[in-house]
Amino acid sequence: MYKMYDVIVIGAGHAGIEACLASSRMNKKTAIVTLSKDMIGSMPCNPSVGGPAKGIVVREIDALGGMMPIAADKTALQFKMLNTTKGPGVWSLRVQSDKIAYKRFMKEALEKQDHLDIIEAACKSVVIKDGKAIGVELEDGTFIESKTVVLTAGTYMTSNVLRGHTSTVSGPEEQRTVNTLSKSLRDAGIRTFRLKTGTPARVKMDTIDFSKAEPQPGTNQFLRFSETTNPEDVLPFEKQEICHLIYTQPKTHEIIHTHLHDSAMYSGLVKGVGPRYCPSIEDKLVRFADKERHQLFLEPESKELDTIYIQGFSTSMPIDVQEEMVHSLPGLEHCVIEKYAYAIEYDAIDPLQMKPNMESKIVENLFTAGQVNGTSGYEEAAGQGLMAGANAALKVDGKEPFVLRRDEAYIGVMLDDLCTKGTKEPYRLLTSRAEYRLLLRHDNADQRLLEKGYEIGLVSQERYDAFKNKMEAIEVAREELSNAHIKPNSDVDEYLKSLGFEPLAHGCSALDLIKRPKITVKGLAKYTGLDYEDQINEQIEIQTKYAGYIAKAKRDAKHLQQMEKMKLAHDLDYENMDNLSLEARQKLTEIRPLTLGQASRISGINPSDIAILAMRVK
Incomplete structure (x- = not known):
């Protein structure tokens, strides 16, 4: 006889792993239902983690206390930093993974996690009563009750393997599929559609x-x-x-x-x-x-x-x-x-029926994450799973949802794109999707997100204290470099000349010199006597060299934040709102944006429509 759970997660792929670990870390009684324990953390396609934009998502998962970055580091066969000839806004780490070691690591992590049960079974359906998810029914007829359900079934919902003129009912890697799960969602009014992906020999x-x-x-x-x-x-x-x-x-x-x-x-x-x-x-x-x-x-x-x-x-x-x-x-x-x-x-769910906190608009207490939301990629799935698991835990406690803005994280960009614009094809994160990518860098993920993760219980006290110490060390180093005076002399002039600069006409601070291309903290160490850990040097150099660009990006992002503060009531009657375009009425009625900012990003919504909504809000 199973006990009552706070959170049940369906599926133990990359989304399911992060979802169940997030809710467990937030002290919620959690169960994860998987067809096979041996397939936890499976990599049925590319045996790698990271890459352009995706690598930054993995860094964000780390800042929020997730497991994928730890597993990726410890089971990597090769590390490679991409785009290093370009600016820091597009630097991205990629590792070639050992797919067997990765699965083993993730299985052990779940088995050791407090407040988490692993149930090896097929999930027949999400049980829905009066418009609310109340648990799941297993294939053998067992009902497991829960306060929330997180669906992360990946490519296992009514899936078919295709080769040539042959279609075989099967999941990835010759695993079985479940044909009843997506039907239970459609019966509740949730729209599904078919997507395709593939893998090489x-x-x-x-x-x-x-x-x-x-x-x-x-x-x-x-x-x-x-x-x-x-x-x-x-x-x-x-x-x-x-x-x-x-x-x-x-x-x-x-x-x-x-x-x-x-x-x-x-x-x-x-x-x-x-x-x-x-x-x-x-x-x-x-x-x-x-x-x-x-x-x-x-x-x-x-x-x-x-x-x-x-x-x-x-x-x-x-x-x-x-x-x-x-x-x-x-x-x-x-x-x-x-x-x-x-x-x-396989069957995927229309993400336009999802709220920004990843809860279904149709079925209360049902959260969805990963490829079922129409995305592709292990990293996109893991980022969604972490957010869905955290928000399911917050829902149980009756707390405010945890939603990241587009200027705070690539995860925020992805979720906003999905629930505002939807997708008709497997969605993949790209650096070009992020209008504030200079703010969303590989190097500063912890500065953007770690405190947020700590506040809701995703990040431990020990990790938070280490982060505070790091930030204090960066500030001390910046202050020391600002006070370090570089005087013109033959050694300094020779160093500058080697990098293509004219000799100093007068003295300046080390921090001022670092504003110039190619000049580094380590390069100036023999003249200042100041050198620090590599990550502190990197932070100071990026923040100093790109200060103007970063300041502009923050000003632009502030305008976005103002629009995000303007809330739109859920029951607004868009169909009868004067002067709205016909397309705006249809799109706003379907998507029900939560803020003016979200409304402005819906395709087909014009500036004149936003002006009318702004007047209505005021």
């Missing part, structure tokens, strides 16, 4: 000729997602794995074009919309017909496996065609394919 490592590929090593410095990770916690650079780069060949393109009608995507078998920013290789060839070749990365999956993941070569071609395609690639002419590629189609 895996080939045996020792059958690849890597001499025909370009080595892609990681970054030779101590990098980490979590502020709690120490150098001894990560794989030393000399022991890290090397990925490899190859390109599709004319023969590859010929094979794909010849068999295009055999692809599930082009044979008419696929009904769902696929990911725009991670398309199948046949979709790339059709959409980018002018490109002579496409990049592919050969990436190891685990130290415990002898398989390589062909990143960028997702396909839904039949197996015999896949054999031809893979063997046309350089270095893979004689390789052995361990697992064949496939596409997978």
Whole structure:
């Protein structure tokens, strides 16, 4: 007999993990229902964490006390900082993950977590009474009661695996699917739609000729997602794995074009919309017909496996065609394919029916997170799961929702996009989606979010104290550098000349000198006697060199905050509001924005419509 829970989480993928850990850390009696304990934290697609925008989301998850950054650091095969030739607003960490070690780490983390039960079963339906979620029904008929439910079923809701002209009822990695769960949501009035994603073939490592590929090593410095990770916690650079780069060949393109009608995507078998920013290789060839070749990365999956993941070569071609395609690639002419590629189609929920706190507008106490909300990516899922789990816990306590603004976090950008604009295809975070990306940097995630996480119980006292000490150290260093006077002399002039600057005409503070490109705290240390930990140096340099840009971004964000303070009543009668455009009436009635700021971001809402709403608010 199961006990009454505060929070029940359905699904133990990346969203479910963060959801159940968040509510448990907030001292709520939590249960997570999963088809298989051994699949907790599974990586059915790319064995990696991070990348452009996504890596910053992982840093934000860390600032809010989440587990993904810790697991990613401790099970990484390679660390690589991306976009370092550009400004800090787009720097992003990516790790190649050991998918077996990652799953094991996450399973153990859940088993050790206080206030959390793991239930190995299939969830038949969300039980809804009088418009409220009151628990779940398992496949064997068992009812488990709870105050809130967090649905994170990923690609397991009524999913079909597609290859060529064949459709098989199945979840990812030959796992089972659940066909009744999404029906229980539709019966309650929740809209669902079909989406598609896919994964490439895996080939045996020792059958690849890597001499025909370009080595892609990681970054030779101590990098980490979590502020709690120490150098001894990560794989030393000399022991890290090397990925490899190859390109599709004319023969590859010929094979794909010849068999295009055999692809599930082009044979008419696929009904769902696929990911725009991670398309199948046949979709790339059709959409980018002018490109002579496409990049592919050969990436190891685990130290415990002898398989390589062909990143960028997702396909839904039949197996015999896949054999031809893979063997046309350089270095893979004689390789052995361990697992064949496939596409997978599944039910997702229309995110326009979700509130900014991730609670359903249709069913009270039901929260949704991850790919069921129409997103793609482990990182997007984990960020949503953490927010859904935290908000479910807050709902149990009758507290205000925890919502992040667009100028506070990439997580805030993602959730605002989903519940304001919706999506018709798997949504992926990009740096271009964030209008305040200079404020949402890899380096300052803890400064933006850690205190917020601490206030609602996501972050421990120990972690919060360490953060305060770090911020005090940065302030002390800034003050010392501001007071350190650099006088013109031959040594200083030689240093400046080596960087392309004229000699000093008169003395100035070290902080003033750091405003110049290429001049660093470490570079000035021999003249000031001041040097600090790398992360303190980095903070001072970014804040000093980009001070003007950061100040402008904050001014722009302040205007957004003013609009977010202007609340819109939930029961406003938009249909009969004078002077609103017809499209505005329809969109506002459907989405029911909570603030004037949210209303301004709905597609089809004009400035004149916002002016009318502003007058109504006043």
